[in-house]
Amino acid sequence: MKPRVLKIAKLPPMLDEALHATYEVVEAHQDGTGVNAATADIRALVANGESTVTRQLLEQLPALEVIAVLGVGYDGIDVVAARERSIQVTHTPDVLTDDVADFAMALLFGIARNTRVADQFTRSGAWANGPFAFSRKVTGARLGIIGLGRIGKAIARRAQGFDMSIAYTGRQPQAVDHAYFSTAVELAAAVDFLVVAVGGGAASYHLVDEQVLQALGPQGYLINVGRGSVVDEQALAQALAEGRLAGAALDVYENEPRPHPGLLGLENVLLTPHMASATPDTRRAMSDLVMANLQAWQNNTALPTPVPQ
Ligand code: 8YV
Numbered sequence: 001m002k003p004r005v006l007k008i009a010k011l012p013p014m015l016d017e018a019l020h021a022t023y024e025v026v027e028a029h030q031d032g033t034g035v036n037a038a039t040a041d042i043r044a045l046v047a048n049g050e051s052t053v054t055r056q057l058l059e060q061l062p063a064l065e066v067i068a069v070l071g072v073g074y075d076g077i078d079v080v081a082a083r084e085r086s087i088q089v090t091h092t093p094d095v096l097t098d099d100v101a102d103f104a105m106a107l108l109f110g111i112a113r114n115t116r117v118a119d120q121f122t123r124s125g126a127w128a129n130g131p132f133a134f135s136r137k138v139t140g141a142r143l144g145i146i147g148l149g150r151i152g153k154a155i156a157r158r159a160q161g162f163d164m165s166i167a168y169t170g171r172q173p174q175a176v177d178h179a180y181f182s183t184a185v186e187l188a189a190a191v192d193f194l195v196v197a198v199g200g201g202a203a204s205y206h207l208v209d210e211q212v213l214q215a216l217g218p219q220g221y222l223i224n225v226g227r228g229s230v231v232d233e234q235a236l237a238q239a240l241a242e243g244r245l246a247g248a249a250l251d252v253y254e255n256e257p258r259p260h261p262g263l264l265g266l267e268n269v270l271l272t273p274h275m276a277s278a279t280p281d282t283r284r285a286m287s288d289l290v291m292a293n294l295q296a297w298q299n300n301t302a303l304p305t306p307v308p309q
Contacts, residue, residue, distance in 0.1 A: 003298070004041055006061065008032050009048035011070060015287035019046065022294075032057035044294060049073040050256060050274070055081040066297040068290045071277070072096055072151075073227060074307050075200030089307045090293040093150060095285035096277040101154035103276035104195055104225045107249035111221055111270045112136040112193070136192075136221070136246070139163050144191030146184055146207065147198025147226060148174055155197055167191060170198075184208060188215035193223060200227030210235040213245055221247045225276050228253040237262030240269060251276050 005023040008030055019025050026042060028035040031052045043063050047053060049071025055078050058064060067077060069091040082089050110116060114135040121132050143159045145152045148168040156166045156178060167179035169187040174180075181187040184207050188194050194216050198204045208222065208231040216222060222245065224231055233254045239245040241262065249270035253259045256274055263269050277286065289305060296303045 003043055005044045005046055005294075006035065006039065006042045007046045008053070009046065009051045009070065011046065011048065012283040012287050014284055015046075015070065015290060018287065018291050022291075032060075035060070044068065044297065046070070046290060046294075047077065050076065052076040053082070054078055058082060058085065058087070066090070066294065066303075068293045068297075069307075070286050070290050073199045075227060075229070077307075079307060088297065088303055090290075090303050090305050091307050092286040092289040093305060095289060096282050097150045097154050099279050099282045100151045100197075100225050100276040101158055103251060103272075104151075104155045104197065104223055105158050107223045107225065107251060107270060107272065108193055108195065108221070109138060111223070111247045111249035111268075112138050112141075116270050117267055138193075141165075141193060142167070142191040144168065144181075144187040144194045145178075146170075146187065146194065146196045146230070147204075148176065148178070149197065149199075151225070152195075152197035155195055164193075184212045185215045188212045188220065189217075191216070192219065193221045196222070196224040196226040196230050198226045198230055200229045204230045206230070206232045208232065208236070210239070213239040216245060218244055219246050221245070221249070223248070224250045224252055226252065228256060233260040234262070236260070237266070240266050 002024045004026055006026045008028045026037045030050060039060050041063050042061050043065045045064060045067045047069050058081050064087050067087060067089045072091055072093045074091045077089055079089055118132050121127060140163045143164040143166050145155055145168040148170050159166055167181060167187055167190055169181045169184050213235060236248060237260045240248055247268040251272045252274055259271055293303050
């Protein structure tokens with residue numbers, strides 16, 4: 001008999017196929033509600049970076065042994081509650097770093113050079129009435145990174161290719177050649193582009209608030225490829241609408257899949273649907289890593305990518 005797995009995420013077709021080939025897959029919503037079958041003998045759970053696994057859900061899964069997250073971020077998972085029951089939690093770091101860093105640069109360039117509005121301008125024929133407005137030069141600008149982890153460092157490497165000066169904030173200074181600021185406000189005040197590359201959770205909740213946006217100022221741009229919860233989206237929409245910030249480019253939102261309505265009508269924003277890691281190669285690698293973690297769990301061997309302690 002195939003082991004039963006609870007799936008609480010929309011998964012890439014290749015992972016769905018692999019899961020169905022090996023397991024009996026029981027489905028539920030992203031927040032773990034609406035389970036469509038009995039759960040007493042479910043021993044594994046597959047989630048993604050947007051899923052929530054609460055203590056309550058874990059209580060409904062008395063036989064659960066492993067949670068495999070498709071994604072590097074696992075802020076939706078109550079890891080403390082899982083550990084109390086020795087449930088192992090895995091994620092998919094590294095394999096998506098390049099895509100997410102590439103996409104951060106795409107967003108940065110897109111908002112700085114105003115490509116979204118320029119495309120509309122070209123298509124609409126408005127060009128016939130005169131040239132498009134000037135946009136912001138990127139090469140040589142000052143970049144601030146919130147969260148100099150794997151993805152933050154990959155963004156820094158790319159930015160160095162554009163002669164950008166790099167500064168960062170994080171829990172502590174690291175052995176790198178970039179300027180360190182102990183707070184997001186100080187960092188924001190010192191840069192032109194502020195990129196959020198930090199994960200979600202209580203520690204980073206609304207780290208980018210009114211004060212940080214104020215410090216970034218009317219010439220400053222915000223880019224977010226980390227988690228929506230890091231940015232106070234209401235404050236951001238207001239600052240953008242009032243011209244207190246030059247622009248923002250976001251791939252993640254506080255309430256996905258619905259960006260703050262105040263953002264939708266603004267010209268100086270670039271909005272993408274949480275797609276930074278969504279390329280076939282990367283989603284294949286992420287899917288393979290989920291399967292490798294589940295296989296190791298079944299074989300009772302060390303899991304390849306457990307979440308850090
Ligand atoms: C994915 C992510 O979009 O890795 C993460 O934490 O948020 C993304 O790479 C997501 O987890 C898959 O749906």
